[in-house]
Amino acid sequence: MKLFAELYAALDRTTKTNEKVAALVRYFAAAPPADAAWAVSFLIGRRPKRLLESRKLAQWAMEESAVPDWLFGECYHAVGDFAETIALLLPPPAASTHLPLHFWIEERLLALRDAEDETRRRSLVSAWREMDEGQRFVWNKLLTGEFRVGVSQNLVLRALAETAGASVETIAHRLMGEWQPTPEFWAQVLASDARDADASRPYPFFLAYPLEGAVEDLGDPRQWQVEWKWDGIRAQLIRRQWRTFLWSRGEESIADRFPELEALGAALPESTVIDGEVLPWNKPEGIPLPFAQLQRRIGRKVLGHKILSEVPVVLMGFDLLEWQGEDVRERPLEWRRGQLEALAQPAGALVVSPLVEATSWDELRGLRQQSRQRKVEGFMLKRGGSPYRVGRRRGDWWKWKIEPYSVDAVLIYAQPGSGRRASLFTDYTFGIWDNGRLVPFAKAYSGLSDEEIREVDAFVRRNTIEKFGPVHAVKPELVFELAFEGIQHSPRHRAGIAVRFPRMARWRHDKKAEEADSIETVRALLGT
Amino acid sequence: MALLELSERGLYCPAGDFYVDPWEPVERGIVTHAHSDHACPGSRSYLAAAPGEALLRQRLGSDAVIQTADYGAAVSIGAATVSLHPAGHILGSAQVRIESAGEVWVVSGDYKLAPDTTCPPFEPLRCHTFVTESTFGLPIFRWAGADEVLREIQSWWRGNQDAGKASVLLGWPLGKMQRVLAGLDAGIGPVYAHGAVERVNRIYRQRGIALPATPPPTRETRRALILAPPGCQGTPWMKRFGAASTALVSGWMRIRGTRRRRSLDRGFVLSDHADWPALLAAIDETRAQTVWVTHGFRAPLVRWLEEHGRQAVEVPVRQPAPAAAAEECES
Numbered sequence: 025m026k027l028f029a030e031l032y033a034a035l036d037r038t039t040k041t042n043e044k045v046a047a048l049v050r051y052f053a054a055a056p057p058a059d060a061a062w063a064v065s066f067l068i069g070r071r072p073k074r075l076l077e078s079r080k081l082a083q084w085a086m087e088e089s090a091v092p093d094w095l096f097g098e099c100y101h102a103v104g105d106f107a108e109t110i111a112l113l114l115p116p117p118a119a120s121t122h123l124p125l126h127f128w129i130e131e132r133l134l135a136l137r138d139a140e141d142e143t144r145r146r147s148l149v150s151a152w153r154e155m156d157e158g159q160r161f162v163w164n165k166l167l168t169g170e171f172r173v174g175v176s177q178n179l180v181l182r183a184l185a186e187t188a189g190a191s192v193e194t195i196a197h198r199l200m201g202e203w204q205p206t207p208e209f210w211a212q213v214l215a216s217d218a219r220d221a222d223a224s225r226p227y228p229f230f231l232a233y234p235l236e237g238a239v240e241d242l243g244d245p246r247q248w249q250v251e252w253k254w255d256g257i258r259a260q261l262i263r264r265q266w267r268t269f270l271w272s273r274g275e276e277s278i279a280d281r282f283p284e285l286e287a288l289g290a291a292l293p294e295s296t297v298i299d300g301e302v303l304p305w306n307k308p309e310g311i312p313l314p315f316a317q318l319q320r321r322i323g324r325k326v327l328g329h330k331i332l333s334e335v336p337v338v339l340m341g342f343d344l345l346e347w348q349g350e351d352v353r354e355r356p357l358e359w360r361r362g363q364l365e366a367l368a369q370p371a372g373a374l375v376v377s378p379l380v381e382a383t384s385w386d387e388l389r390g391l392r393q394q395s396r397q398r399k400v401e402g403f404m405l406k407r408g409g410s411p412y413r414v415g416r417r418r419g420d421w422w423k424w425k426i427e428p429y430s431v432d433a434v435l436i437y438a439q440p441g442s443g444r445r446a447s448l449f450t451d452y453t454f455g456i457w458d459n460g461r462l463v464p465f466a467k468a469y470s471g472l473s474d475e476e477i478r479e480v481d482a483f484v485r486r487n488t489i490e491k492f493g494p495v496h497a498v499k500p501e502l503v504f505e506l507a508f509e510g511i512q513h514s515p516r517h518r519a520g521i522a523v524r525f526p527r528m529a530r531w532r533h534d535k536k537a538e539e540a541d542s543i544e545t546v547r548a549l550l551g552t
Numbered sequence: 553m554a555l556l557e558l559s560e561r562g563l564y565c566p567a568g569d570f571y572v573d574p575w576e577p578v579e580r581g582i583v584t585h586a587h588s589d590h591a592c593p594g595s596r597s598y599l600a601a602a603p604g605e606a607l608l609r610q611r612l613g614s615d616a617v618i619q620t621a622d623y624g625a626a627v628s629i630g631a632a633t634v635s636l637h638p639a640g641h642i643l644g645s646a647q648v649r650i651e652s653a654g655e656v657w658v659v660s661g662d663y664k665l666a667p668d669t670t671c672p673p674f675e676p677l678r679c680h681t682f683v684t685e686s687t688f689g690l691p692i693f694r695w696a697g698a699d700e701v702l703r704e705i706q707s708w709w710r711g712n713q714d715a716g717k718a719s720v721l722l723g724w725p726l727g728k729m730q731r732v733l734a735g736l737d738a739g740i741g742p743v744y745a746h747g748a749v750e751r752v753n754r755i756y757r758q759r760g761i762a763l764p765a766t767p768p769p770t771r772e773t774r775r776a777l778i779l780a781p782p783g784c785q786g787t788p789w790m791k792r793f794g795a796a797s798t799a800l801v802s803g804w805m806r807i808r809g810t811r812r813r814r815s816l817d818r819g820f821v822l823s824d825h826a827d828w829p830a831l832l833a834a835i836d837e838t839r840a841q842t843v844w845v846t847h848g849f850r851a852p853l854v855r856w857l858e859e860h861g862r863q864a865v866e867v868p869v870r871q872p873a874p875a876a877a878a879e880e881c882e883s
Contacts, residue, residue, distance in 0.1 A: 036808070039815055092859070098852045099692045110694040112806065161808075176814075394624055446809030474813070514592050 027055055028063055028125045029158040043422045044175050046550045057207035057406040058126035062524050064213065065205040066171050070275075072129075074169035076144060077137045080169060084145050085110040088152065101494055103155060107164030111157055113235030120156040133166060134142060151398060163210075169428075178415060193228070199227030200275065222266040226271040227297060227345045227353065228414040232404060232421035239385050239405075239424060247408050249357060250388060252400040253423055255315055255500075255510075256303035261285060261339055263292040284337055288373040297329020297346035298339065298364065298374070299412075305338040305375075312400045315524070316512055341368070342377040342404075343412055353412035360412070361503040369538045390399070395426045400425040418491050428507040429523070429549055432532055435502040437464055438484040440468070449484040449496065451475055451529075454506060456519065457542040462500055465519045465546070466508065471499040471528030483513045504528045511549050523548070555632070555650050555657040556683065556844075558867055563659065563683070567652040568632030569600075572659045573868045580654045582634065584661025586611045586646035586726060589847075589869075599627065601636045603671075603847075604644015607726065620844060623672065638665035640674035641757055641824050642727030649677055658838060659683040662847070664823065665830040666698060669734045669763050670727075676836065682840035683867065687825040688803050689849035694827050695803070701822045702735045708799060709740055709777050718773040718796040722782045722816075725749045727824050728801060729779045731870045738764035744773065746780035746789070762818055769793070785814065803827075835862075 034047040042335050042370070052060055066072075086096050091113055103109045121128075132151055135145050148167075152160055178192075181199075185192045195213065195516050201224045203209050203515040242248060259278065259396075270290025274477045282302060292298075304313035304321065306351035313335060321335045331436040344364040345353050352360055361376075370372045380403065388403065402425035410420035433454035439448035451469050456464030472480065480502065487499040507529035514522035521543075555793060556563045562574040570580040577594030584600075586607035593612045600608050609618060623646070627634045628777050631653070636646035641662040648659040658679040662786050665674050705721065710718040723729050725748045733753070736743070742750050745753060745766035754765055754847040767777055784790055790798075803823030804810045811819035826834060831853065835843055845853045846867040857864035 036812070038817055095691065095852060095856065098849070099690050101688055101691060102849070103807055108808055109692065112694075116694065210595070245786065442809075446807060446813075 025121050025125050025128050025155070025159050025163070027051060029061065029156075029162045031063070032162050033158055033475050035175050035198075039174075040124070041125040041179055045183045045186070048175070048180060049186050051138065052183060052187040056124055056126070057210040061205035061207060061213075061232055061429060062125055062129050063211040064184070064199070064210070066166070066179065066201060067175060069172075069179050070165060070205075071169055071171040074135065075133065075167055078168060080141065080144075081110065081148070082106075082166075085113060085152075088149055089113040089115060098115050098390060101440060102447055104286075104440060104442040107168050107170060108161055111161040113151050114160060117153075117156040119154050119158060121154045128163065134165075136167075159290060159522055162241060164166055166315045169344045173368055175348060183517055184213060190214075190216075196228040196414050198227070201269075201271070202277070202497060207496045217446045223267060223488045224261050224277075225260065226260040226269070226275070227261070227299075227351075227412075228261060229273050229299070230343075230414040230421060231260065232423045233416060235405070235422045235424045236418075239388075242405065242422070245382060245385050245388065248272075249408060250382065251342060251378065251406070252398060252426065253396070253404045254301040254303055254312065254317065254377065255399070255401050256301040256312065256340065259302050259339070260299060261289055261292075261300065261341075261344070263289045263294065263296045266294075273400045281327070282337055283327065283332070284373045291372075292367065295346060296370075297344070297348035297368070297502075298341045298367070299343040299345055300339045300341035300374075300377070302337055303340050304335045307371075314399070315510065322403075338375045340371050340375050342379050342445065345412060354394050355411070356409045357406055357409065357411075385538050392424070392426060395510065404445075428509055428525075428529075429511060430505050430507045431456065431465070431546055431549075432503055433465055433506050434462055434500045434540045435480070435498060435504065436464065436479070436539045437497055437498055448477060449481045452480075454504065454542060455500065456546055459520070462537075463519045463543065464517075465521070466523050466526040468504075468506055468526045468528050471507075472531070476531055482531060493528070500537045503532040503537060503540050505530040511546070519546070521546060553653060553655050555652055555655055555681070558658070561636075565629075565632055565650055568629035568634065568650070568817055570632075570877065571595075573854040579653040580629070582636075582648050583608060584639065584648060584659065584751065585642055587642070587662065587724075591655055592662060593834065599629075599634070599861045601638075601644050601646035603759060604642075604646070607642075607644055607752070610751065610755070614706035618805075632725075636769075636783050637675045637677055638672040640665065640668060643671050643730070643761070647677060648664075649679070650657050654787060655680055655682070655883050656801045657681045658718065658840075660685055660834070662687065662825055663834065664826045665834060668698070668731050668824070670730045670756060670844060676834065676837035679840050681842040681844060682835060682838040683743060683846060684830065684831065684835055684853075685825065685847040686845050686850050686853040688827055689831060689845070689853035693803060693806055693823075693830045694829060695821060695823055695875065698731070698735060698822060701820050702732070704861070705732065705799070705801070705820055706737055706740060708797070710795045710819075712774050715742060715797075716774050718775075718797045720779060720784075720790065720793055721801060721820075722798065723779070725781045726752045728822070729753075730761070731824065732801060732822070733763045733779070734761065736764065741775040741777065742770075742773075743775050744769040744778045746778070746782050746784060749779045752836040785816075816848075831858075832856075 031051040035044050047318050102107045175486050179194050180194045184195045197506040198213050201222050249495050258273040260271045268286050270285055272278050304318040306313050319334045321331055324331055340363055344360040347363050368376045387426055405424055406423045409419045435452055436455040437453035438449040441453045451462050458466045484496055484498050488496040490497040506522040506526050512522050512525035561576045561578055563572045565801040572582050573584055573590045574581040575592055579596050582599045586604055591611045597617040599619045599834045602622050605620050621636050623638055631765045633651045635649045637643040639647045639661050656679040657675050662685050665673050707718045711839050729749045742765050743764055753766055757763055797817045799818035800816050801820040803820030803821050806821045841855050842863040844865050844867045847869055850866045854864040855868050
């Protein structure tokens, strides 16, 4: 735990990637295998689920610190992070544990899951008493299921590759799929033998960058394979050893949510892996249903006949990664596509993403205007002859998305952020005009520079007209251009409209609140 | 009887017709210390503790009329008797004790209880009403000893030396930097100071406080520790140090979010304000029945005091204008 808390502090402390990698490499060299396996799993985001309710954790921390409920709340607002608030509030540490990370996780943390509350309380309080502040913080983060650390997966892979003397791609593949953080697993990560033992293991997804600069810079359009960019759940369908696996990009196993795709898998030849997008599908028209329909389906505990027939899904396949037991990612794009097309059956659950044929970029520009009608997000551009790469890479795949929707809205509520943005007002609610009144329309947290955030923060502090707990209602004065991807009717939202991925595109210093958009303007977007 | 009331221009004492730390120019102002949120220029005349005179003059201008009093010396002003007592915050910082018609009130100004070799320690005073600051008035604020923090700073400095990097330590130029300097092992390497820090260092040295020499930064800084105001972060002035490691020393560094938001390599938790336990201890020692709470987390401290059997009142401070709050980097 000592080494791991020190690693956390070292990673937290620097913004320089080389220093982060060096800290990771030092840790992997020093940690016992059982610790290193857990550390890898936490560092790449496989954190344990929340083990107990925050309310109880807070209760026990308050008792231990002799702090009343309201004061805990005040502290939380100042800190902006639950686990940290507790770490800072507990009585000054008298000890610093030397027990290893795997002991704390296996013997103490996971043991909390099935214990009685009183046992849990005693176990936690005694854990806190054995730890210093840095250890308590990391421990609380693991307890609350909020463990995050300032390293990207790529940096962890780099450090592991350096430790193992293997390529980053090999390490990335070894970390995919289902595995348990054990010393045996750690040995496999570091192994010189690259053979893959695990049938469920997906390949690392190849992710596209947004197009930078003019599309003409890509050269001759005939050198590029053009597909529509689908808006669903990116997934890998795997058929190996008589079993079907479906992995989302977040590496969640989602096969049980999609019986249609399990059936599809069962019909595939042995040892086949397809990359594609799970889409709710309007069969008669051959276009996707709104994404919200898919969310409705995902939200169901039980998938009844009704929902399955109302919201059927297909796998919009666009790449083939494994064929007849062979990893075919290095073969050219056209070859992989050819094999994939041969797998699709008419009216089956596998649809192969159609190619968009055009002879010039201008022609494509024109076709791109149809994106909204086709319920897609624009184009994917894939370089002819290219391999299937690992992770987010520039060069071979680009996404050429349509311009987002945009609306000018007025800042009406603000609330402090958390983490890096603690005690700054960074979470905003925006209103649009409806019969002379501003109705809340969307929340947005991102898009402003640090400088702008500080300015808005100062504005909020000077112009608060009312407080509802941490939420401040402010004088409606600041106008922002909000950008978003999708728009739909929603009875659950005050303005009757829900938007996808809203963010602040621009601060409209030039506009007064009265000049912001109205509900009528926004409703008009619903038809587009 | 109320010896102080909150007016448009700050705390006012009718018995003596003077203000304490006025926000705007007034006839007579008593100033607790030379930080800009307490010392506002433009008043007709000032009273302050003698050790802080030169610092105050730097803030208020060379033609300001500044009367000084030694710590503990009684000064009669109208129907009030006033004396100034060490607050332990920075050089020359004072609590203002006001007595009139058998009633005693004390205005703490900013204070800390922890030892500081650059100024005399906080003096506990008995009073009926205590006006306390509450900059860090939440129980999450709890300071480690200054010695421990200095050791951390030194080990960060040595680590940077090993990596061939300059160490830039940002902190308030008045008070904080001198406290750090006074406790530092200057044998580790050269220590340089930004002009704004050095101007204050000179005044401290003139008052007989021993500080290591802090010339302006030279060309070769890879083994050096450079002391500069927080406002210097990200300015062209910093470029000369190349790939330096940058740290900030402040009580606010206790919170991870404030540390990360500023993209600092390190944050060292050292404050010239009382932490939560010290605030409560200081208030206890005054035996005051009523506590006025100003500057900082006022509401939580007021509620805590009320729940623990004291009368407590929130005393708002005027929000400083954005320009005044800015941390300058002009050398």
